[in-house]
Amino acid sequence: MPHMTPDEFRALGAQMVERIARYMEEVDGLPVTPTTRPGDVAALLPDAPPESPEAWDDVFADVERVVMPHVTHWQHPGFFGFFPCNATGPSILADMLSTGLGVQGMLWSTSPAATEIEWKVLDWLAQCIGLPECFRLTGGAPGPKGVIQGTASEALLACLIAARERARHSAGAESLDPSRCAVYASAEAHSSMLKAALLLGLPRENLRLIGVDGALRMRADALERAIGADRAAGVTPLLVCATLGTTSSGAVDPLPALGAVAQREGVWLHVDAAYAGAALVCPEHRWMIEGAARADSFNFNPHKWLLTSFDCSALWLRDPLALRNAMSVTPEYLRNEASDSGRVVDYRDWQIPLGRRFRSLKLWFTLRHYGVSGLRAHIEEHVRSAEVFESLVRADDRFEVAAPRSLSLVCFRLRGGDDRTRELHRRVNATREVFLTHTTLPPDGEPEGARRYVLRMAIGAVRTREGHVRGAWDVIRREAEGL
Amino acid sequence: MPHMTPDEFRALGAQMVERIARYMEEVDGLPVTPTTRPGDVAALLPDAPPESPEAWDDVFADVERVVMPHVTHWQHPGFFGFFPCNATGPSILADMLSTGLGVQGMLWSTSPAATEIEWKVLDWLAQCIGLPECFRLTGGAPGPKGVIQGTASEALLACLIAARERARHSAGAESLDPSRCAVYASAEAHSSMLKAALLLGLPRENLRLIGVDGALRMRADALERAIGADRAAGVTPLLVCATLGTTSSGAVDPLPALGAVAQREGVWLHVDAAYAGAALVCPEHRWMIEGAARADSFNFNPHKWLLTSFDCSALWLRDPLALRNAMSVTPEYLRNEASDSGRVVDYRDWQIPLGRRFRSLKLWFTLRHYGVSGLRAHIEEHVRSAEVFESLVRADDRFEVAAPRSLSLVCFRLRGGDDRTRELHRRVNATREVFLTHTTLPPDGEPEGARRYVLRMAIGAVRTREGHVRGAWDVIRREAEGL
DSSP, X not given: XXXXXXXXXXXXXXXXXXXXXXXXXXXXXXXXXXXXXXXXXXXXXXXXXXXXXXXXXXXXXXXXXXXXXXOOOTTSTTBOSSXXXXXXXXXXXXXXHHHHHTOOOSSGGGOHHHHHHHHHHHHHHHHHTTOOGGGSTTSSSSSOOEEEEXXXXXXXXXXXXXXXXXXXXXXXXXXXXXXXXXXXXXXXXXXXXXXXXXXXXXXXXXXXXXXXXXXXXXXXXXXXXXXXXXXXXXXXXXXXXXXXXXXXXXXXXXXXXXHHHHHHHTOEEEEEOTTGGGGGGSGGGGGGGTTGGGOSEEEEOHHHHSSOXXXXXXEEESOHHHHHHHHOOOOXXXXXXXXXXXXXXXXXXXXXXXXXXXXXXXXXXXXXXXXXXXXXXXXXXXXXXXXHHHHHHHTOTTEEEOSOOBTTEEEEEESSOHHXXXXXXXXXXXXXXXXXXXXEEOOTTOTTSOOEEEEEEEOOOTTOOHHHHHHHHHHHHHHHHTO | OXXXXXXXXXXXXXXXXXXXXXXXXXXXXXXXXXXXXXTTTGGGSOSSOOSSOOOHHHHHHHIIIIIGGGOOOTXXXXXXXSSOOOOOHHHHHHHHHHHHHTOOOSSGGGOHHHHHHHHHHHHHHHHHTTOOGGGSTTSSSSSOOXXXXXXXXXXXHHHHHHHHHHHHHHHTOSOOOGGGEEEEEXXXXXXXXXXXXXXXXXXXXXXXXXXBOTTSOBOHHHHHHHHHHHHHTTOEEEEEEEEBSOTTTOOBXXXXXXXXXHHHHTOEEEEEOTTGGGGGGXXXXXXXXXXXXXXXXXXXXXXXXXXXOSSOEEEEESOHHHHHHHHOOOOGGGOOHHHHHTOSOOGGGGSSSSOOOOTHHHHHHHHHHHHHHHHHHHHHHHHHHHHHHHHHHHTOTTEEEOSOOBTTEEEEEESSOHHHHHHHHHHHHHTSSOEEEEEEEOOTTOTTSOOEEEEEEEOOOTTOOHHHHHHHHHHHHHHHHTO
């Protein structure tokens, strides 16, 4: 058996560490995006697996031949697309350990450290971002409130299922007809809301897209009317998804007003702060979570902008029992003394999958390596850079800011028809010096207006400094010249 | 900002590699399970996160102080619980690279290498295990058929959703009432089937538990009757889940007969080979997938017994469009030229989450490092060890084999009442030399008989050799003496 010996692993591990370190050094100088055409990568691989073991040198050489020329460099300081996906030294090291130990954290008993570090560090994180007491270990019914999910999509789906089960239980029904259930989010909410609703079998239109105000924030009065109309028609409202920092423009839904409606109507309130939640480490941004004490669930992604490697999506529940009631199925072969005692948390009951990695290690190491002060400095630097970028856009008459800057996200466009901005986008990305993605937004302050093509400058890659942001603006300006 | 410099990462990465290498050397000599009591680990952590950055030495020291004493060693050669969860040199190294690059594979364009290596290597894997042509790149409508999911639970849920959408579409309905839908699996199927049904809102009893034969295999005649009864009652059959290698006893449902029923009835056939699928690398075990060409989806976990680190659950679909139709939601901010061209695969549409890691790297490296011959040798060694264990049990009059050995799983018990086996189980695990989990099974050949407490000897940890299996038997025999 060609198992790798510990000594071989030592040597090859050092080689891989060296390759990653070199990547950290070189990524700034690489083109941010590849020029791959569909099928290019697949064509580099043989059609069949090797019958005999291959030499590691040949395997490792393919990192340069097959992988590196064909990846999009999310860690490049010129990556301004989508939202960032951070990877940092401490979280990479922690993740190495997680993979090296190869433990399964599905039950407390299958690795107590994996479970207890998770709930403890999630409580640290709740403190870092100033979450209300109800999401703390000590709040409400004392006990763990936090859990790491893979992604915000999974967190939202899990909460929607818990909300449906709560509504089903209240109705005393054995099942709810999805065509008689509704969920609520603003028209600016992430597509994961529609996906979650469809996955649960709701007709597309049973996601009620609630109108927004001039700043693209969900309107509480419109929400209230929509819920009222559904109740009157015998439709069961399941969940309201409030967004802190929408993907398109970073709009922040008003939690105090939405929370009041949700509470009055007895509807589950989920807060999706996937991107913006990281900014809550800075007290000056905590106005966003005023009213969060009325939420049933709160989610954000440390893997986006809080220096933790993917995947790490933090979810807190006011009442974790609602989730566990929806997720827990216990066959004989998963029973054990610790679980039967009721004195431990089994995270398999807090998520859709059964198995789970030791993901808390990377969050734990990252929080300690940076300290809360380091996290704050990281966020502040990017917000400051975004302010600089915004002022540069405003100072150039050819451009307009398309929505109020939100944290480190600036939406902008060329004045005039969409075609010019679309062509600018194409040219800017073709430089491969920077990478931006786009969205459509209504004109600022006119939520009902026709949507227009808009570029998103989403600042948040670990290596991005003000200089890179100014450099990106130079690229954009230069490419706009020729138009 | 206390970002780790590349040189710091070099030094600390080498330190972590050394720690993992030492773990590989030492794990055999550690107690397989910890003696942790609930709360022990949490008590070792402060109640609040550090305001200032902590020295790495302090962080790293906690690996010894907090983590290592409180993990269950899944990589220990004496770990015989649940099913194995493999971690090996090549897959650990590949996973390091995945985390180090920090790329997001949600769209083809967000890292072409992540997507194309995945569908290519899944086709390699399909060849390794002898899947029928319909699951190959070249089969049916040519194109990628395989995708890596996190776990078998997620794969099953995704397929159930696709099946429901197909049924909904056939019915021309805007939604299906879950109380009028049913799914089918044997009473021995994994709890993920019930969990998936409940997550989609089906009443518990709408999972029809189909009777089994004397070898605990689902009975095709009983399945056909159940589907017929449901159709007659106006209930829509959504999915049949056939298991190759049940968790309790490794029973293998008869695909030819079940496939014929599913095909005749037009019901989605999902094959859950989570554990046993790995054994298909050996031609002598391929009798299990005779008839698999009638399945709609086929899933097994390379992270269980095929030397690949968690998480890596391989799923193939005869018609991936059925999955994509159920999962695809495209907001403006995810649109891009490559996706619009229709010439690429965007794996976000093949799964529940949006984001995804570069998981194909670890499968690719592992298949190449071992070669198909190495994978076969690995499986053969464990099956041989299980044969040895079975013969040892049979040779001892105090014991009985509780179900026919299946691959590397042997179910056994002490003759007599459950209490003796339960007490033996407690004593054996208390030695911390080996770790076994249990289940309940009816008496061999009497599927309707009262279930009895049974120990599961699940051989599959990377380091487990025949000597460890004989050693485990010595422990079990010794502990049985005192009873």
